[in-house]
Amino acid sequence: MSFKDLKLNRPILRAIAEAGYDNPTLVQEKTIPKVLEGKDIIVSAQTGTGKTAAFALPILQGLFDRQDAPKKGKTIKALIVSPTRELAQQIGDNFKSYSSYTNLTTTVIYGGTSIEPQKDILKKGVDILIATPGRLLDLHKQDIINLDYVETLVLDEADLMLEMGFIDDVKKIERLCTRDKQILLFSATIPYKVEQLASSILNAPERIEVAQNASTSKNVNQLLYYVPKKNKIELCLHLLRNTIKGNIIIFRRTKFGVDKLEKTLLKNGYKADSIHGDKSQIARQEALNKFKKGDVSILIATDVAARGIDINNLDAVVNFDLPNIPETYVHRIGRTARAGKSGMAYSLCSADEKNYVQSIQQLIHLQLEIIEEHPYPLDPKAKPIVHKSKKTGSKHKKGRKSEASKKKKKRWY
Template sequence: MNTQTDFASLGLAEPLLRAVSETGYTAPTPIQAQAIPQVLKGGDLLAAAQTGTGKTAGFTLPILHRLLSSPMAARKPGRPRCLILTPTRELAAQVEESVRTYGKHTAIRSLVMFGGVNINPQINALRKPVDILVATPGRLLDHAQQKTVDLSGVEILVLDEADRMLDMGFIRDIRRILALLPKQRQNLLFSATFSDEIRELSKGVLNDAVEISVARRNTTSELVQQSVVMTEQAHKRDLISYIIRESGWHQVLVFTRTKHGANRLAEKLVKDGLSAAAIHGNKSQAARTRALAGFKDGKVAVLVATDIAARGIDIDQLPNVINFELPNVPEDYVHRIGRTGRAGSEGSALSLVDRSEIKFLNAIEKLIKKPIDRTTIDGWTPSMVQPDSHHSDRDDRPPRQARPGASARPDGARRNGRPGGSPAGRGSRPASSGDRREGAGSRGSRAPRSGAPRS
């Protein structure tokens, strides 16, 4: 891509360029530079793009342009012209926020719908004209069954994070939705990887699609410092609390394998004086929105999440990610740590690994084609574990009992005398007590940004 490329050269309408300019972005990311012209042409698109590459703006901007360019007089209540399907509530809210951000100087109307909240406000909203509908598959089918939404006018279909939708078992729902759409339409499919399953899905959705990929498959950013600490599962909660408190980290995303594990860890961190919250599928949408908003604006220092709940967490300058447990699918490790080291900023990704997880660690290192540094935490010994901690992890423990172990600290594994290397200041603020409008997305305090939209 020419380094001098700017948004104006992509042919976007003036109201959209004005909105982009107001966000502070100047140049498109590689996915945007490739996807926007293809979408503007009206053809189908199959795109491989990891979280954090700017893919959302890569399709929302040209969709807005196309809708502006065609007649809007024929639009009807509850009959969207564009349908964007996402796997999770958080991602749906984030995408619809992107639509509103870039479409704010236009008359285009958008609506987001997902489960976990009262359906009646969505039904009321569908009584008005809507141009762009962002939805999760299950709730969209609820509306279709109640005949509160009419999908016969959809001109553009987007499947966002299609790989995750397949992982979550949405394939039957997607096929039911496809049957409700007009045959003639533009189709855009975005996925983190081009797996065999994605190829198979694309055959039934796309027609003569252009294929683009912005990064080699399953690569990790060179800006992310990755390290592993070997420890027992029973020691992990005390160890992670010690690391965060001693490092003074103020914005940390922690991944757990289970919903129960996320709750238990967040409770432990709060008990130890940290502002922490957990998000997962069993939390109400209001609680999830509130926790994510608090994390984005700095009121929640530690956000503990399961893989699925973390979809939609999109923060430009997130400094620290910790894997409380390794994922059993190595590609998920790449997705997890891809949430740090963005927009030219350095990040750290620390994994706590017990002996039963070695097979997962080996699979990850094979995937990313490099070993991950083993390190130790200065000042930490297992004797610091609280007396009741050994049995409190019983429900989260992997099948085999692990023994503690640690290898020598590699050069550069610690910077500024802190584990993992963040120079952040000590201390964290109390969690937010306010609430946000459900489904509206959350806007945190924004650090200065350069370059391209990351939404």
Template sequence: MSSVSRFADLGLADPLLRALSDSGYESPTPIQTQAIPRILEGRDLLAAAQTGTGKTAGFTVPILQLLSTRAAARPGSGRPRCLVLTPTRELAAQVHESVETYGKHLSLRATSVFGGVNINPQFRALRGQIDIVVATPGRLLDHVGQKTVDLSCIEILVLDEADRMLDMGFINDIRRILKLLPATRQSLLFSATFSDDIRRLADGMLNDPVRVEVAARNTASELVQQHVHLVETHQKRDLLSHLIKENRWQQVLVFTRTKHGANKLAEKLSKDGIPAAAIHGNKTQAARTKALHQFKSGRIPVLVATDIAARGLDIDQLPQVVNFELPHVPEDYVHRIGRTGRAGTSGAALSLVDGEELRLLSGIERLIRRPIERIQTEGFAAPSRPANDSPRNPRPSGARPGNGARKGPPRGGPSKGPRPGGRRQGQGRSGASRGNRV
């Protein structure tokens, strides 16, 4: 399958090929090359795939084909044939959007259900015949309890980002849902990592699965240029403003640890003449949807986010990610920088690191098994550091990270590291719950 260069070679029907072409997709990614034929064969699948590898199309496209070529066994109100479970409402909305995009030349119907939005439009969408439901576990069980959805006719089940669902404490909800599904069904499990818990879950829900893997565990994308800027804490905000203006970044996703920090940083950047918005769990769903839309459309160049956006946000060709603060968990760094360098495109990730974060940086470098090159900017001093942590090859003053960074491996480090690798947050997107023809 590695030699496949066209979607047509994967056995896809013309309506799906036209939709893929309309979306500008010319050739399948490795996960699509491996997964699509197996799913079309009706096999269960255990897939290791990061976000940004094209995995969503890897399962939505063949599912659309399978459902479109066979009739529903017991069609009826609120009785879907395919269920896709996701950990967050953002991801549910984006998978739903992908289903609409790839299925626009078909007569199937899909809807998404998640918390954080009015449930009444979801009730209305489920009153008719629905082929595909994309859902977060909690809201789906709400519908089950109110008897607005019947899962007894599910033909295909997908668990997307299963590792994050377990991290967020959804295992009991998932087990309750599995008990409501037919024993005979096709099941697909996608996960960035394969922990013991994931393997146990897979053993209980998959039948003789085909295993596909497109990236090693906790590897950092070779397409992402990673740099560290050592800087005093009180200079971080001014440095970020300087870098955005100096490098003329038009689209940059900035990560902070806290919701309050995200708000304060967005306000600071706006005062500096750089339009910015914050997105985190305390924002209303309407505010989050608006901010994400403005960022994607280019109306605002900076989106400041907490780790709620580290996985699930699908932003095509995002060129720049900045870690304003390093995460406490090294794996979260990998998820953050995975927002760029997606699906074959290059990207850059810059981390602003103060003296207190040096130990966190060491943990990240151990995880990705490579040093991250240090850079400096004139006028912004490096913080004092413990004697056992010296800067690795800081670039001369005035060097420009990201778009203007020197390409190539960090001096003294390997040219390529192993390629990258959740917590409970809210689930959604306003309006995404409507049943739409796809």
């Protein structure tokens, strides 16, 4: 099937061809016709399957015929809600690329940057708005954003949105839009909370599932290293020196862990940068740009900061900390081996993470290959280290007498 078969118009087909796409991916093939029919949909698809174009192209097609702005200026006809700033920016770039031969305007708003320039753009009027929930509601409260004309609402990465605690914001945004609108919900996984949200706001949705959520690319070689927790940094350095080459993302569970590893790698002469939730948006964007341009070859990230980031030519993913949610493992390693290329995934597992390996293997129906030949092996009998307080008993002494009252005093009785 070609994009022409999807009944897209010439200006959009021209922009797609210039972006270097010849044929639609499976998710685009299944989704675009349904969106053009005006149906509500739930799409379950991993990042890297081309899902942004699956909603961007039909939205642009639908708005194309009515693109000349009325005298009063443009109104927001399509609203895309995204959980993270990076993802919002990426969606915005895609919309601008696909709409280059139309008069349709797109803008992206998110927190962590100055609000005034965003207000100025919005006052002029836009057709398509891409936003993170917090900044969107903030600007709506200030009467800068009017959602009364929204025809299509897209909730992208819905599972992450709920994981980050945005459920009430999402419901509020849905209520602020017109009642008679089309809702497109995209999610890498469809846990119970996403099902609940979908049943409460979507109208007889069509379901589209692209590949099993548990699938990992056959082109990713997945290796597992058992290592004592205290030796993880040494093993990581050993692998970087001898085994892992090219552009690498290293995942850690916490922001503190990301910062600590970044300092160690810089001290050891590696070109590394990091992204996590506590960094300003400008710093996050800079780190990402440096990585994409090749100024740094190692990007250290938390899952939330890295979700949905599109990086081409990623050679390897390192799970420095194994994720406690098995689906997260699938997202992480899915960043390499895109578009038919091959990639590597290295996982460092300490004694307290062994259960996570079991859950991951059950989900992906695959036994990870264990590499035993390395300088920091884990004793197979090693038990997880549990840190206990040396003090025993309660610090609150039994009995109600205070220290002062215990001093020998003459009593009147």
